[in-house]
Amino acid sequence: MSENIPIxxxxxxxxxxxxxxxxxxxxxxxVDKGExxxxxxxxxxxxxxxxxLLLKExxxxxxxxxxxGKSIASLRRRxxxxxxxxxxxVFQNFKLLNDRNVFENVALAQRVIGVSKWxxxxxxxxxxxxxxxxxxxxxxxSELSGGEQQRVALARALVNRPSILLADEPxxxxxxxxxxxxxxxxxxxxxxxxxxxxxxxxxxxxxxMKKRVIVMQNGKVLSDKVKGGYxxxxx
Amino acid sequence: MKGIxxxxxxxxxxxxxxxxxxxxxxxxxGTISACLFLFGIFxxxxxxxxxxxxxxETSVGITVFFNENIGDEAIASIxxxxxxxxxxxxxxxxxxxxxxxxxxxxxxxGREEEIAQTFxxxxxLVDSASYxxxxxxVSEQGALSEYIKSIDGVREVKGSIDAATGLTNVNKLIGYxxxxxxxxxxxxxxxxxxxTISTGVSVRKEEISIMRLVGATDLFIKMPFIIEGILIGIxxxxxxxxxxxxxxxxxxxxxxxxxxxxxxxxxxxxxxxVFSVLVPICVCLGVxxxxxxxxxxxxxxxxx
Ligand SMILES: Nc1ncnc2c1ncn2[C@@H]1O[C@H](COP(=O)(O)OP(=O)(O)OP(=O)(O)O)[C@@H](O)[C@H]1O
Ligand SMILES: [Mg+2]
Numbered sequence: 043m044s045e046n047i048p049i050x051x052x053x054x055x056x057x058x059x060x061x062x063x064x065x066x067x068x069x070x071x072x073v074d075k076g077e078x079x080x081x082x083x084x085x086x087x088x089x090x091x092x093x094x095l096l097l098k099e100x101x102x103x104x105x106x107x108x109x110x111g112k113s114i115a116s117l118r119r120r121x122x123x124x125x126x127x128x129x130x131x132v133f134q135n136f137k138l139l140n141d142r143n144v145f146e147n148v149a150l151a152q153r154v155i156g157v158s159k160w161x162x163x164x165x166x167x168x169x170x171x172x173x174x175x176x177x178x179x180x181x182x183x184s185e186l187s188g189g190e191q192q193r194v195a196l197a198r199a200l201v202n203r204p205s206i207l208l209a210d211e212p213x214x215x216x217x218x219x220x221x222x223x224x225x226x227x228x229x230x231x232x233x234x235x236x237x238x239x240x241x242x243x244x245x246x247x248x249x250x251m252k253k254r255v256i257v258m259q260n261g262k263v264l265s266d267k268v269k270g271g272y273x274x275x276x277x
Numbered sequence: 278m279k280g281i282x283x284x285x286x287x288x289x290x291x292x293x294x295x296x297x298x299x300x301x302x303x304x305x306x307g308t309i310s311a312c313l314f315l316f317g318i319f320x321x322x323x324x325x326x327x328x329x330x331x332x333x334e335t336s337v338g339i340t341v342f343f344n345e346n347i348g349d350e351a352i353a354s355i356x357x358x359x360x361x362x363x364x365x366x367x368x369x370x371x372x373x374x375x376x377x378x379x380x381x382x383x384x385x386x387g388r389e390e391e392i393a394q395t396f397x398x399x400x401x402l403v404d405s406a407s408y409x410x411x412x413x414x415v416s417e418q419g420a421l422s423e424y425i426k427s428i429d430g431v432r433e434v435k436g437s438i439d440a441a442t443g444l445t446n447v448n449k450l451i452g453y454x455x456x457x458x459x460x461x462x463x464x465x466x467x468x469x470x471x472x473t474i475s476t477g478v479s480v481r482k483e484e485i486s487i488m489r490l491v492g493a494t495d496l497f498i499k500m501p502f503i504i505e506g507i508l509i510g511i512x513x514x515x516x517x518x519x520x521x522x523x524x525x526x527x528x529x530x531x532x533x534x535x536x537x538x539x540x541x542x543x544x545x546x547x548x549x550x551v552f553s554v555l556v557p558i559c560v561c562l563g564v565x566x567x568x569x570x571x572x573x574x575x576x577x578x579x580x581x
Contacts, residue, residue: 099490120494127492137487150484154493156283198491 047111048072049206049237050096056104057091057261065091066102067261073239075205078232080248081241082272083258089241090134092258093210096239097131098122127155130199134210134241136191138183138198144170145179148198155202169201173227188215192224200231207231209240213247221247245272283497291504294477301473302509308469309513309566312462313559317521319455320555321528326448328546339418341408341425342433351430352406358428359410364417369409376405463566470509470570474502478578485579499575503568510567514559522552 050073057066066088073079081089094100095107098114106113109125117125130151138147145166152162170176173193183191192215199207209228213221225240225247232238242248248255249271257264295302341359343352352370360368371379377400381392410425412418422434478485485498529545536543 097490123489123492123494125492126490131490133490137483137490139484139487141484150488151491153283153286154488154491154497156280156497158282159285162282202491 048108049075049077049110050239051108051111052095052105053108054105055095055102055107057088057095057100057102064261066095068105069261069263070105071256071263071266073237075237076232076235078229078238078251078253079240080251080253080255081239081258082243082248082255083264087258088261089258090210091261093131093134093208093239093241096206096208097126097129127202128204129206129208130202130204130236132192132195132199132207132209132212134214136183136195138191138194140182140184143180143182144175144186144194147183147194148201151198151201165201166197169197172200173197189217189220192216196224196227204236206237207239209238211241211243213242213244218246222250225251248272283500287497287500287504290501291508294501294505295508297480298473298477301469301476305466305469305473305509305570306513306516308462308466309510309563310516312459312466312566313514313562314517314520315455315462316459316562317517317555317559319451319459320558321521321525321551323448323451323455324551324554325545326451329544330448332544338412339410339422339425339434339436341410341431342404342435343406344430344432345404347430355428355430356408359408359425362421362424364412364414364421365410366413367411369411371407371409373400373404373406376407463562466513466566467570467573470506470567471574473509474506474571474574475578477502477505478574495579499579502575502579503571506567506571507564508567509570510563510565511560512563513566514563518552518556518559521555522548525551 052069052071055066055069056064058064069088069092081092083089091100095102098107098117101115106115108114109128114125139150148166148170149162152165157165167176167179170179173196175190175193175197178186178190178194183194186194192212196209196212199209207228212228213224216224221244228238228240229251252269254266254268255271256266341355343355356368356370359365381389410421412421418436422436425431425434488498525548533543533545
């Protein structure tokens with residue numbers, strides 16, 4: 043029964059930052075548990091806004107978002123914290139803290155959920171080795187390249203083993219080789235059962251990976267194909 | 278387990294905040310210290326004053342003289358009436374002979390022979406038998422005097438009423454002045470803690486918003502700041518307490534030597550008695566100021 047309920051369902055979602063301008067315009071979509079979804083579309087089409095809505099960082103101006111069939115609109119402050127613990131996010135601008143090293147940046151996510159020190163050390167070390175940053179563990183984010191910072195952000199998003207991973211342009215600063223490696227990493231995470239939603243501008247990986255692709259334009263879904271390609275430019 | 282690691286982290290962060298905002302921390306600790314130091318000094322004065330007044334009260338009494346040739350029975354019945362009053366703690370009869378002996382001893386000490394020659398066996402204070410009445414509460418003295426005066430057979434009532442009410446009034450005045458100063462300093466401390474914590478919050482705005490987005494609860498975010506406030510309060514209480522403890526014995530000795538004439542009145546409270554009250558009060562005040570200051574600030578500043 044619960045297997046049939048989509049893990050995420052958006053129902054006629056709208057979001058306007060200013061009166062009359064819709065960043066998201068009456069958008070409905072469903073994502074099933076364990077899916078891997080690309081979200082593509084031109085700049086300003088509402089991709090980051092969609093991510094923010096899913097994290098409940100901002101509130102929709104219309105419509106409802108359901109997580110496992112339950113509306114997230116009426117969650118109380120405490121429940122919002124719980125809800126966010128199920129979601130790992132790689133933010134478009136990373137949101138790393140430059141006053142502490144890589145380890146502490148990733149550990150922050152574990153501290154927030156009250157993991158014991160011993161488990162935290164183990165989890166952080168293993169996730170940093172997964173993203174290939176073991177050697178940079180004591181470096182400050184400001185001393186890292188853009189691609190390395192992106193991987194720190196990914197490590198922080200993954201360290202709590204979320205059931206949903208939202209990644210906003212995780213390959214934006216990577217060369218083709220590293221971009222491919224990053225996507226393979228996300229694919230691995232997905233194979234372990236995490237639902238993954240990736241916003242990207244990288245046509246090569248999208249075409250190559252043959253995943254579901256949602257194309258957005260002007261806050262609407264332009265196309266949604268199960269094994270799609272990076273096609274919005276043609277429209 | 279979970280709670281402990283969160284608490285330890287919060288304490289670490291709290292200490293980090295303290296050092297980060299060095300100057301504000303110093304200002305807050307300083308004001309709380311000043312506040313509690315003054316509180317301590319006033320407490321020394323008020324508590325010792327009260328103690329001395331209490332002691333003095335047992336020696337300050339009313340002397341009651343009778344009409345001439347009143348007779349022993351009448352004197353006894355006056356005594357009963359006085360004893361029946363609730364505020365009276367003790368009534369002592371001093372006969373004319375005892376009064377004369379005491380007078381001779383006090384006034385003509387060393388000239389006993391001279392006195393014996395002059396007065397022989399006569400008692401010049403023949404009508405000076407009296408009751409010495411002691412009260413459990415000095416402030417009742419006026420009312421009691423009035424009552425005793427109204428009893429038949431009483432010629433005169435002598436009391437040290439002015440001295441007694443004077444003592445109580447001075448004590449009250451010190452209490453009011455100290456309360457006013459302490460309230461002002463309390464307000465300043467809370468204001469400074471507010472500034473300290475809000476600076477800390479604005480410095481860590483980015484961190485707070487990230488913590489929110491990765492699922493931190495309000496409590497987790499606020500805890501380091503609350504602990505910071507409480508630590509400021511504890512340090513702000515410990516410093517003046519240490520200084521006051523160091524000072525107390527010295528002050529007592531100094532005042533005792535300087536006013537050795539008054540050694541009969543200047544009986545000070547024991548160090549242990551004073552500090553067994555002062556330490557818990559100061560620590561509670563310090564922690565309370567820190568806690569209230571930080572909670573109040575967080576309520577207004579931490580909303581993401
Ligand atoms: N905080 C904000 N205040 C006002 N307008 C905003 C805000 N954030 C986004 N917008 C507007 O909403 C629209 C969608 O923005 P969004 O960031 O979702 O685009 P995007 O698809 O992520 O673009 P990009 O590919 O460049 O990251 C844009 O027109 C943008 O100007
Ligand atoms: Mg974006």
